[in-house]
Amino acid sequence: MxxxxxxxxxxxxxxxxxxxxxxxxxxxxxxxxxxxxxxxxxxxxxxxxxxxxxxxxxxxVNDAGAACTLILNKPPGVICAKTDPQGRQTVYELLPDGIPHVGHVGRLDYNTEGVLLFTNVPGLADGLLRPNANVPRTYEVKIRGILSNESRRRLEVGIALDGRPTRPVVVERMGGHDSKHDWLRLVLFEGKNRHIHRIMEAVGHSVTRLRRVSFAGIDLDDMPLGASRLLDDGEIALLEGFATGKAHARKKGGAG
Structure with a gap:
């Protein structure tokens, strides 16, 4: 769609x-x-x-080699790869026909949903994924159990992964929690392999649902699952700013 x-x-x-x-x-x-x-x-x-x-x-004008940057609302159960030997659906099967060749910017785990960017602009993906780029990534996370104040403090200070502390995480409790589950909004400024799963496991919680709602200030808003669209001028400029270290996220307190 x-x-x-x-x-x-x-x-x-x-x-x-x-x-x-x-x-x-x-x-x-x-x-x-x-x-x-x-x-x-x-x-x-x-x-x-x-x-x-x-x-x-x-x-x-021939647009065969046109620059192209777009956002996809990745559904769960779709793999971030161009092909899959197991025959699973890939994110590239969800992109519209007729667009130039693009590559995904980073990746989301198989069962994670939400914002996934694609681009063919030289240097843009590499710039956004630089370790020191400080690109904000905002997630809505459902966990088993209720996050304690002490665990929240640990997340906000930074938890050791691979022998090094993570950068501080912005933690906000969302509505809808019950006695068995908690809903959180987390803002990260780096991306490691299974980052959120690992930091939540470190404080004693497993993740039951994970949705990225913003990346580098590009928001999911009301896009349906599986939908995609080209980015507008302002969004492209915002990404270019983050890629070169000259931007600050718009809206939502810097979380995108």
């Missing part, structure tokens, strides 16, 4: 298509050398989608 694509400014779309930089694309537009669906466009505020035909000097 693919959500409606958000329009991009024409100059950004041209940069995606590899026509020119955004600034040079703006000059081409103002000079009257760019048309959309056969009509010359000179307004820099014009917005387009991948369904619009963009031409420069009368020549339609």
């Amino acid at each position: 693919v959500q409606e694509e958000k329009p991009l400014r024409l100059q950004h779309r041209m940069a995606q298509l590899g026509v020119a930089s955004r600034r040079e694309s703006e000059r081409l537009i103002v000079a009257g050398r760019v048309s959309v669906n056969g009509k010359v466009v000179t307004e820099l505020g014009t917005k387009v989608t991948s369904r619009d035909a963009v031409a420069v000097d009368g020549k339609t």
